[in-house]
Amino acid sequence: MITSLTNGRVKQLVALQEKSHVRNKERLFVAEGIKMFEEAPTDRIREVYLSKGLWEQLGAESRYGSVWEKLAECERQGIKVEQTSEEVFRRISDTRTPQGILFVAEQFSYFPEELLERAGKRWKNGGRPPLFLLTEDIQDPGNLGTMLRTGEGAGVDGVIMSKGTVDVYNPKTIRSTMGSLYRVPFAYTDSLEQVIGLLRERGVLVYAAHLKGEKYFDEIAYEGGSAFLVGNEGKGLKEETAGLADAYLKIPMEGMLESLNAAVAAALLLYQASGYVRKARLLAANS
Missing domain, CATH: 3.30.1330.30 (Ribosomal protein L30/S12)
Incomplete structure (x- = not known):
């Protein structure tokens, strides 16, 4: 002892x-x-x-x-x-x-290219389309942990984080994952631009929640692979990062709010895309 x-x-x-x-x-x-x-x-x-x-x-x-x-x-x-x-x-x-x-x-060891390749192979072989969460400079350990936990529930293929994102092994992050840390693949990258390029090569569309969005997130048909960019809690996405997205989308707000908590926004987006895929597969099975 x-x-x-x-x-x-x-x-x-x-x-x-x-x-x-x-x-x-x-x-x-x-x-x-x-x-x-x-x-x-x-x-x-x-x-x-x-x-x-x-x-x-x-x-x-x-x-x-x-x-x-x-x-x-x-x-x-x-x-x-x-x-x-x-x-x-x-x-x-x-x-x-x-x-x-x-x-x-x-510690676990994943690489962005590995996660993208795995999801792409499954899609090519008739499985469901890829689903990714991309985070830029998330600073709150609880938010990051909640994102991993939510990602598991939505069936995400991976969470890819900018190098400015809080340490995933921070004790508060680990507790917030409630065990999802063991099951959700994640990786850090020095270049979200490079990752987005690789996603685009594989036919995965990248969406950014943005005030300039013309469509609400629940008006979009997520027919293929999807990846969602979520930015820093206080500053949001950098303009140059947001500019890499294939499309902007927005989340409806009542009252005087301009944005939601980063983890809440990520949950809405991931579940919307995941739900669309499940619905499409059910319709195909019953047709």
Whole structure:
């Protein structure tokens, strides 16, 4: 059991929680909570830490059976599982009310070209058209995490982010994904312009929510592949980035609002396109 706040491993865990350059150098991240642990791919987990209190609960309450099974699986695979004192766990945790379990995992590795190629092959072989979310300089970790979670629900093929977008392995982002981080492919790019060019080569239309939009988002027939550009929470899309889109669209607003929260806007756009594809496939199946 780790009981000292000066333990070297404690210092490393805190650094992984707080500093993106440490996470990126080590190619690791820290995730917390029972749900995040249960859903994590075991082959990505490197170390698991439990508070003394949770360890005692695990042995006393049957509702934690699935956690025991996952811990046993980790140990069978040689993954270190270690207890900590309550004081130590509070130090290594990033939450105000820790659940008593956190783990270190290996980062995922995707490339924009890989995501586009995979979706394009499926479409070419008769599957559904590609669906992508492109983000520019999103700064709020909660927004980015919600976008990944929404993307999973809408069936997105990937979230491709500008290099100015917040770190996807920020602890707040990870919590906001509610596990979607494990299942939704994502990648950073130095050039959204290059990604948009690759999308266009594959017949995927790129849409930008913009005040200059002539059509509302629910008036467009998303018949082929679609990708949606969503910009910074305060400034929106840069004009040069918006100018790369094949079409502008707008979201209807009542009251004095000019725009919606970035994650909310992304959800509306993704689900609209996803719903259109599902409806078209149902009509084709019943014709």
